[in-house]
Amino acid sequence: MSTTILVVEDEPAIQQLLSATLTRAGHDVIRADDGEHAMRLLNEALPDLVLLDWMLPGRSGIDIARRLRTEERTRAIPIIMLTARGDEQDKVSGLEVGADDYVTKPFSPRELIARIKAVLRRRAPHATDDPVELGGLRLDPATHRVTADDQPLGLGPTEFRLLCFLMHNPERVHSRAQLLDRVWGDHVFVEERTVDVHIRRLRSALEASGHDRLIQTVRGAGYRLSVDPGPQRGVG
Amino acid sequence: MSTTILVVEDEPAIQQLLSATLTRAGHDVIRADDGEHAMRLLNEALPDLVLLDWMLPGRSGIDIARRLRTEERTRAIPIIMLTARGDEQDKVSGLEVGADDYVTKPFSPRELIARIKAVLRRRAPHATDDPVELGGLRLDPATHRVTADDQPLGLGPTEFRLLCFLMHNPERVHSRAQLLDRVWGDHVFVEERTVDVHIRRLRSALEASGHDRLIQTVRGAGYRLSVDPGPQRGVG
DNA sequence: GCCGCTGTGTCATCAATTTGTCAAATGGCT
């Protein structure tokens, strides 16, 4: 998970703790000691999420949040605020300004991580939940079911994702690199040949119903999902 | 999105917050301070959705919900209730009366918007407080009873809510995170693995009658309630 | 107030699947 988190916290000890916790959880961390500092950093690069202490010297947390929400460029960035325990007023004002969630001090690292994860997940646009159908093959993301001519198929998680991607982007050749990016995730370190293996696994699952012919190999280029078998070599 | 939302909330600050949040999200807002007020507004024009505080002075939220569900004219209007955090009884009674969803206070605006959107999207299904039945399993929100082939079952509170949610949303695969959100509540902090444990408890309660097979594990995705056992891995 | 219950959330551990890689086999193309 290569998400960058901006931590705005004046107390060095807490800042250190936050930073360590987040780093250990696999996030990149940028730190700011106060509002001014935070604003400067925000001008350089936009983080994926802002973790904001509500009680800051000078410009208070609420100011920063408000400003983030005002400007077009930063409006979409999720904000999690750190508040003192039991300060209801903080929570209300924070949520009013548009914070996405809050964590009360003292916080448990696990809880912090969990909330960050939850917020990031919530903001992820829902991948289309509509069923796709093609050449007798039917895949329903919502129920996580696949049928070939109404016969249920059992696929492993990766095969499912692979087929899901192919069915949403049929009639197009996808290189192995593209498939790795889109199906496996951004920058995972996996051999390109591994794609072959999963294509094979997917094919053998489709074999029983003869739907394996939908997955075509384009020599030197990649794979394609198509009802049309395509021309044979030398044939018009 | 020109949806009109009726907000029923007695506390001015919260009402203000709700109104601001909803307006910013592009909804039209009508406000009522109490049950009577709400009823008067409902006589004038029907909103597309009602956001209802469960704890109201005078006529309680549950009364309003019940009345909305009773009258033909208002029966189809989706209801989202606002409950205090962790009030189990509220959640259960809310489901009984037929609320479509609930949000616990304090709530995050983003979450609220998301739930409203979700409810509006699926507006159609969701029987009210009628008993749900599926594959010989029968759950009656009104009496808080569950039977398997007419044999009464004893379930703990959480297991009941879990089963209730699953039976209202069958076939669909729910990730652990989604289940935590929908069954446990908004701002609770529990491990995702805990869902496994409760699924197991629910299963062992259903085991005696063999209904545990209704609860299916979808590896890498979550859980699903369905009569259709689904295929084994690799089988066509 | 004390005590035993019930319901919950966490863990540690075990079992089952899934997955990334290799290396050898296959097959197309020139």
Add this chain to the structure above:
DNA sequence: AGCCATTTGACAAATTGATGACACAGCGGC
């Protein structure tokens, strides 16, 4: 035939889910 790209079968490591045990908080009875 010779060169490559792709297909396949086999494997060991890594994930992921199922289970049983446990500690603890809340509750009601005594």
